[in-house]
Amino acid sequence: MAMNAKTIPNEEMFYGHKACGGCGGSLTVRLAMKVLGKKSIGVYPPNCMSTVGFIYPHMCYFGNATTAPFAASGAVMSGLRAGADALGHEDWHVYCMAGDGGTADIGIQALSGAIDRNDRVIYICYDNEAYMNTGIQKSGLTPTGTRTTNTPAGSNIHGAIQPKKRIFEIVAAHGIPYAATASVGYPEDYLRKLEKAAACPGTSFIHVLAPCPTGWQAPSEITIELAKEAVDTGMWFLAEYENGQYHLNKNPKEFASIEAYLKKQGRFSHMVQADFDELAAQRDEQWGRMRAEWCD
Amino acid sequence: MNRPKMNPPQAGGKMKLPVGPNAPGGYLMDVSSGMRVFRPVIDQEKCVHCLRCFLVCPDGTIDKSGEQLEIDYDYCKGCGICAHECKVKAIEMIMEGDA
Amino acid sequence: MSGEKQFISGDEAVALAVKQAKPHVIAAYPITPQTIVVERLADYVEEGELESKYMYVESEHSALSALFGASGVGARTFTATSSQGLLYMAECLHFTSGGRYPIVMMNANRSLALPWSIFGDQRDSLSQRDAGWIQLYVENVQEAYDSIFHAYRIAEDPRVMTPVMVNLDGFILTHTYELLETLPQEQADAFIPYADYANCIKFDEENPMNIAITGGPLLNMEFRFQQQRAMNDALKVIEETDKAFGELTGRTYGGGLVEAYRCEDAEVVLLSLGSLCGTIHVVVDEYRKAGKKVGLLKLRSFRPFPVDKVAEALSGARAVGVVEKDISFGYEGAVYSEVNSALIKKGLCPLTRNYVGGLGGRNFSKEDICGMFDDLLEGAPADSVQFVNLRGDIDYGNEC
Numbered sequence: 001m002a003m004n005a006k007t008i009p010n011e012e013m014f015y016g017h018k019a020c021g022g023c024g025g026s027l028t029v030r031l032a033m034k035v036l037g038k039k040s041i042g043v044y045p046p047n048c049m050s051t052v053g054f055i056y057p058h059m060c061y062f063g064n065a066t067t068a069p070f071a072a073s074g075a076v077m078s079g080l081r082a083g084a085d086a087l088g089h090e091d092w093h094v095y096c097m098a099g100d101g102g103t104a105d106i107g108i109q110a111l112s113g114a115i116d117r118n119d120r121v122i123y124i125c126y127d128n129e130a131y132m133n134t135g136i137q138k139s140g141l142t143p144t145g146t147r148t149t150n151t152p153a154g155s156n157i158h159g160a161i162q163p164k165k166r167i168f169e170i171v172a173a174h175g176i177p178y179a180a181t182a183s184v185g186y187p188e189d190y191l192r193k194l195e196k197a198a199a200c201p202g203t204s205f206i207h208v209l210a211p212c213p214t215g216w217q218a219p220s221e222i223t224i225e226l227a228k229e230a231v232d233t234g235m236w237f238l239a240e241y242e243n244g245q246y247h248l249n250k251n252p253k254e255f256a257s258i259e260a261y262l263k264k265q266g267r268f269s270h271m272v273q274a275d276f277d278e279l280a281a282q283r284d285e286q287w288g289r290m291r292a293e294w295c296d
Numbered sequence: 297m298n299r300p301k302m303n304p305p306q307a308g309g310k311m312k313l314p315v316g317p318n319a320p321g322g323y324l325m326d327v328s329s330g331m332r333v334f335r336p337v338i339d340q341e342k343c344v345h346c347l348r349c350f351l352v353c354p355d356g357t358i359d360k361s362g363e364q365l366e367i368d369y370d371y372c373k374g375c376g377i378c379a380h381e382c383k384v385k386a387i388e389m390i391m392e393g394d395a
Numbered sequence: 396m397s398g399e400k401q402f403i404s405g406d407e408a409v410a411l412a413v414k415q416a417k418p419h420v421i422a423a424y425p426i427t428p429q430t431i432v433v434e435r436l437a438d439y440v441e442e443g444e445l446e447s448k449y450m451y452v453e454s455e456h457s458a459l460s461a462l463f464g465a466s467g468v469g470a471r472t473f474t475a476t477s478s479q480g481l482l483y484m485a486e487c488l489h490f491t492s493g494g495r496y497p498i499v500m501m502n503a504n505r506s507l508a509l510p511w512s513i514f515g516d517q518r519d520s521l522s523q524r525d526a527g528w529i530q531l532y533v534e535n536v537q538e539a540y541d542s543i544f545h546a547y548r549i550a551e552d553p554r555v556m557t558p559v560m561v562n563l564d565g566f567i568l569t570h571t572y573e574l575l576e577t578l579p580q581e582q583a584d585a586f587i588p589y590a591d592y593a594n595c596i597k598f599d600e601e602n603p604m605n606i607a608i609t610g611g612p613l614l615n616m617e618f619r620f621q622q623q624r625a626m627n628d629a630l631k632v633i634e635e636t637d638k639a640f641g642e643l644t645g646r647t648y649g650g651g652l653v654e655a656y657r658c659e660d661a662e663v664v665l666l667s668l669g670s671l672c673g674t675i676h677v678v679v680d681e682y683r684k685a686g687k688k689v690g691l692l693k694l695r696s697f698r699p700f701p702v703d704k705v706a707e708a709l710s711g712a713r714a715v716g717v718v719e720k721d722i723s724f725g726y727e728g729a730v731y732s733e734v735n736s737a738l739i740k741k742g743l744c745p746l747t748r749n750y751v752g753g754l755g756g757r758n759f760s761k762e763d764i765c766g767m768f769d770d771l772l773e774g775a776p777a778d779s780v781q782f783v784n785l786r787g788d789i790d791y792g793n794e795c
Contacts, residue, residue: 005347005360012356015300016324019354021331021375027354038600041468054608062300062322064596066467067607069486072460075452079420079464082448086419086470089598110460113453187351213375221376221389224352315556315594316495317610317618321603 003191008034017060018052022220024184024210024227025049028126029097031187033063035194036093036122040064041080043096045073045107048133048212049126073098074110077121093198095122100141101131103207104167111205115174118202122194125167125205128212136215136267140165143235144282145275146267148215153270163282168207172241177202179241183209185228189238189249196242209236217266226264232256234283237290246294258283298361299368302327328355332374334389340364342386349378349387398577398644405568408536408575409475409501409561410435412543414445415583416499419470422450422461427513428565429477429503436473447473455480459487459498466496467606469595471547474498477565478505478519485523491558492527493622494607495594497550498558499543500528504669504720505565506755514756515565516720517669521697521729527622529559529629530697532668536573539563541646544578547587548636554628556594564670564720566756582643626699633696652701654693655708657683661690663771664709665750666734667718668694671759675718678764689768700733706741709734714746714771718764718783720753727751727780746775752783759783 013033019026029049033042042065044050050067053060068076073096080094098107103125114121130148131137137150142160147153151160171179178200182190190208197204211227213220230236233256238249259276262268268275302324305311338349343365350358350365357368358378367378379387403411410432413421421440423433439445448465452458455476462472476484481502491498502520506512520530529549533539539561546559563569578586591597596604610618630652637651648654654672657679658664665675672693682689692708694701709715715738717731726732731749738744750767753759763783770776 005351008351010298010350010359010361012299013322015322015356016302016328016371017355018328021354021373022377023354023375027352030354030356031351038603041596043464051609054605056317056319056608056610056614057305057323058325059319059321059323059605059608061605062603064603065321065605066464066596067609068463069456069460069490072457072463072487075422075457075460076464076467078450078452078457079422079461079466080468081464082420082422082450082461083465083468083470083472084598086448086465087468087598089468092598109453110457113457116453117451184352219376221380223354223375223377224381313614313617313621315553316493316606316621317608318494318594318604318606319608321605 003035003195004188008191013062014053015060015062016058019048020214020220022213022223023048024212024223025126025128026052027184028124028208028210031191032095032097032124032194035191036095036198038063039091040093040095041066043068043073043076043080045096045098045102046070046133047099047102049097051133070102071106072110073102073107074114074123077123078114078117078119081119081121093122095124097124097126100125100127100129101139104140104165112174115171115176115203118177120202122197123203123205125207126210127207128210128215130215132212132215141167144279145271147270148267159270168239171205172246175244176205177242178204181207181237181239183227183231183236183238185224185226185231186238193240215267218264222264229256229261233258233261234287235261239294248290248294251291251295255283297366297368298359299357299371300324302370327370328373329370332372332392334374334376335369335392336367336372336374336376336378336387337390338365338367339386339388342384344384346383348381348383352377352381398579401575401577402572403536403575404431404570404572405536405539405563406431406570407435408540409543409563410439411577412540413473414439415578415580416473416543416547416587417445417471418447418473420448420450420462420465420472421474422452422458423474423476424452424455424458424480426477426480428505428569429475429501431569432475432501455483456487459484459491462498463487463491463494463496466491466498466592467595468598469591471589472498475501477503478507481519481523482507485526488523488526488528490607495556496558497556497592499546499550500558500560502560502562503565503569504562510755512755515567516754516756517562518721520560520562521721524698524729527557528698529557530562531559531695532562532697533568534670534672534693536568536571536575537646538648539568540575541640544583544586545636545640549629549632552632553593555625555632556592557625557629562669568670578644586640586643630699630701648695649693650704652696653704653708654695656691656693658690658692658708660688660711662688662713663768664690664692664712665716665718665764665767666692666694668697668730671718671753674759674761675764678761678768682768687768687772694730697730700737702737702740705734705737706743709738709745710743712745714775716748716750716767716771718750718752718767722751722754747779748775749780750783751780757784
């Protein structure tokens with residue numbers, strides 16, 4: 001049964017949390033828990049999602065959940081999986097909800113290890129493109145030019161220097177059974193990928209773009225709009241990797257304006273035409289490669 | 297309304313500490329309504345029940361179980377995503393106090 | 396009923412005991428001189444003698460993180476490490492003790508870099524004093540084997556629910572072959588029956604658990620106080636465990652916390668931990684034959700620290716030497732500080748000296764031990780901290 005707004009359960013499993021209004025990350029959690037259901041155990045390393053949901057005795061996870069050492073989401077999931085299997089609960093899902101830094105930076109070793117073991121766990125990376133929980137610092141998935149609190153946009157540093165790490169491809173290069181990118185701007189696509197991950201017999205990985213109004217310095221009501229525009233402008237992409245093959249789910253003939261997308265966000269407010277051009281060039285280079293290598 | 301309710305412990309008596317920092321999941325001590333400046337109000341006449349607002353609400357405060365969609369104002373933070381995403385403009389954001 | 400006899404190394408004895416303890420999940424990363432333990436356990440799993448989930452992890456940090464997860468759903472677990480690996484686990488040591496997960500770990504005591512060395516001393520585990528783990532130090536292969544059973548029983552006791560680290564001196568004990576008497580499997584099963592943990596996820600859809608949660612200023616202290624109480628309760632549980640194991644096998648370890656040897660009327664006592672106690676034991680016998688009143692106090696449990704037992708055993712001594720393979724730079728050995736503190740607390744003020752040695756695998760000979768006893772019998776060196784067996788042919792350059 002296809003998962004959509006009509007078919008997903010009405011019952012909430014992530015409720016009463018203290019995330020900022022319009023938080024994209026909390027939507028990734030909420031939808032994931034609806035798809036994975038009650039027979040699941042979630043791993044929440046230090047990030048906003050563990051911070052806003054686990055403040056004893058105000059407990060916002062209405063499913064089984066645990067925190068984890070920051071670097072160890074993959075390993076804690078593997079341990080839960082091994083423990084659950086050893087005790088005869090093979091039918092339970094084990095998933096994590098790690099941020100961009102928790103995935104592409106400090107957590108990359110444990111992520112790699114979990115994939116290497118091909119443990120049946122679902123690794124969800126909610127990507128808001130910086131360390132938001134500590135107050136907006138650059139991570140390995142922060143886009144070029146972004147102003148963060150440790151990449152100020154002056155004449156010397158001029159925002160984050162490097163483009164986003166290609167973590168989806170790094171994960172795919174392990175030969176993982178299933179990996180996907182998603183965006184909360186395309187929630188039905190995300191739900192479909194969650195279903196596929198839940199059915200995957202080995203390790204699966206979903207990298208979801210999840211805007212953060214606070215860190216992106218954007219109005220709270222446009223979270224979904226931004227996440228959709230990120231895809232429509234080609235700044236983000238929807239793709240899958242399975243059976244050793246990449247597949248682009250959305251291959252726009254024309255991209256929407258990068259400039260309009262960036263100008264809605266305070267984190268890019270220092271940008272000038274040359275910056276827009278550089279990001280467009282990066283995008284075109286990446287899409288050229290993806291279209292050449294990932295399309296039949 | 298089919299949404300979890302706040303359930304703070306009753307006053308009096310001693311609190312039993314669990315073995316280590318572990319607790320039953322899903323236990324709400326307070327509400328989130330204090331974060332709200334603007335209140336979303338659904339115009340039920342205009343609503344076509346497409347459930348877009350239910351799908352994209354980060355707080356899950358829109359209950360779809362009844363005949364009409366219902367917002368849990370205890371936990372709605374007033375982010376405005378529901379109103380912004382509504383295709384038929386059936387949700388209006390009204391300043392708290394003016395509502 | 397007694398077990399079979401085997402000629403076996405310390406590492407192999409630990410692996411054998413772990414096999415008999417039947418953990419559900421094993422996760423470990425290789426490091427000398429612990430590696431043989433994980434190799435043997437893999438063999439047991441391969442041969443079908445052990446039904447554990449054996450996890451190949453990418454680091455020690457992940458090894459203990461994985462066991463944190465497995466314990467979180469109530470699985471019995473085991474890992475082993477050493478030295479740098481233990482330090483790499485440091486964050487997870489606190490995670491698991493704070494979460495009250497009864498994980499059992501074997502640590503092969505080994506020096507810490509730099510300078511790099513694979514050889515033994517106890518600076519790895521002693522530096523993790525405050526990680527909230529119970530720390531046991533064992534003297535020989537038999538005790539290493541037996542202590543694994545002790546460890547599971549202590550860790551999983553509902554009054555304790557705290558992880559246990561069993562420390563073996565690297566190479567000196569991990570790689571030395573000795574005669575071992577094994578525990579029949581049915582006795583092992585009866586001694587450490589597995590039961591679900593109170594603080595874990597129960598696989599109950601209607602009653603989910605949130606584990607390893609945040610405790611802010613309103614409750615953090617209370618969880619810490621709870622840990623302190625559990626550690627203090629562990630003193631009693633360690634003693635009960637030694638007694639119960641003794642009734643089963645005839646083998647006891649001085650009551651579990653310390654082993655006092657000829658301390659009753661001793662004028663001079665050397666206190667130490669781990670395999671060195673075997674050497675001191677021999678010297679004590681020789682000195683006693685010669686009419687010298689010396690004794691040995693083996694510290695088996697470093698955390699919880701058995702203040703009463705240490706003070707009781709040392710109450711008649713005129714002088715006490717603490718021999719340890721550790722130094723806290725800028726002060727003294729960690730064990731020495733603890734022993735002095737215990738003595739003062741009990742109103743005892745024997746002369747005490749700290750003999751620091753064995754660092755990075757430097758040998759401790761019988762002669763070295765004799766030197767310490769002679770020192771303390773005849774008076775005492777002026778400095779409280781003595782580096783034992785330092786080379787005399789070194790120019791350290793400018794001295795201030």
